[in-house]
Amino acid sequence: MSDEDRIFLSPEEALDAIRSDFNLYPPQTRLFLELGPLILGKRFSLVEDARNKGVWMSTPGRRPVHRMRKISPEALGNLLCRTLYTSCPSSADLAEICARVFETPARPGQNSGGQNGIWIHTGMENFKCGQCGRCCSQLDYHDTLSEADYRLWQEKGRNDILQWIGTTRKNGQVISRNIWMVPGTRNYTDTCPWLRKNKKSHSCECLIHDVKPEICRQYPGTRKHARMTGCPAVETLQGAAESSTFF
Ligand code: SF4
Ligand code: SF4
Structure with missing residues (x-):
């Protein structure tokens, strides 16, 4: 894989990119539910309330052991972001979170200067712009x-x-x-x-x-970016990330 098909982010840049992703698109409830256990830990559990477009969250506390409270998808996204910034996740955890957020393989590693960070596959190597404007x-x-x-x-x-x-x-x-x-x-x-x-x-x-x-x-910077912003040429990318070898 050439360096054009992957980008290196320092841990700080990875956190900023995740925050930008959360802010750029409408609340991604399914993604937030997936990320909950990774970022908040197992002490919290999250249950989707699809009918009311919300999420129920249990928080650890005094008996009864779990008290459920409703949280909007926006508030959940903000909570995940705040927790990420304060918890300093390991490189492996941050790579896994990046992989889910950006829907593409991500691995911890070093850049040519020896700096630790995350390599993210853009999945854009087969992209062909259809010039639709x-x-x-x-x-x-x-x-x-x-x-x-x-x-x-x-x-x-x-x-x-x-x-x-x-x-x-x-x-x-x-x-x-x-x-x-x-x-x-x-x-x-x-x-x-x-x-x-x-x-x-x-x-x-x-x-x-x-x-x-x-x-x-x-x-578009990534397959997800193309899909989320309605680029019709995203179809030229289907299966590209899955079929390619990362590293
Ligand atoms: S939306 Fe996609 S296909 Fe259309 S011009 Fe922009 S990059 Fe090209
Ligand atoms: S937005 Fe304007 S400047 Fe940018 S690529 Fe399209 S036509 Fe060119």
Whole structure:
């Protein structure tokens, strides 16, 4: 497997990635129920209340031994996150949690610099973008422009691109760069100004493909990301992770 098909995360980066995953998508009740025993330990038990879209959680305490209380999936996700950050799980446990969260093989290991962390298989080696343009027109990526993208366009003198960028400042400091904004306004465009549809082939193309933002270059980062955000090309990946050898 090439390094392009796997990513290395330090334990801190792995925790941040798990938290981002929990925040990025609607509450993943089934996943949270699976992770409960791994993160909270066996002293707690969790039972899904599918009819009321909730979860019952038993907490250890005085007799009666277990008292059940209802917890929303959002609150359960927050509890799991808080517990993860304070409990410092072992590398093996963190790898298992990553494997379940990102739905892909994950192993503890070291990077080339000898740092301990988690290797995560992206499962993206067979991905073939269908150029449908859905991600360009429907995903919320407005405040994700990196400073590196901005600097690159400045260095290349790409004022045609820079004019579509908004900058948010607080006390004179740049807080975020925002794409794509109608020049001279604080209004976002309806869709990316660089997206063009080829009427003959019905496929879409990016007019700034060579210098498109990092967020566009990286999408979708994993099979789960593709599936959860509705990328139709996720079908090109089915079975890829299961059939490949990890390490
Ligand atoms: S949604 Fe998926 S298939 Fe469509 S353009 Fe984006 S990456 Fe390609
Ligand atoms: S810059 Fe290119 S890849 Fe990014 S949203 Fe626009 S058209 Fe899509």
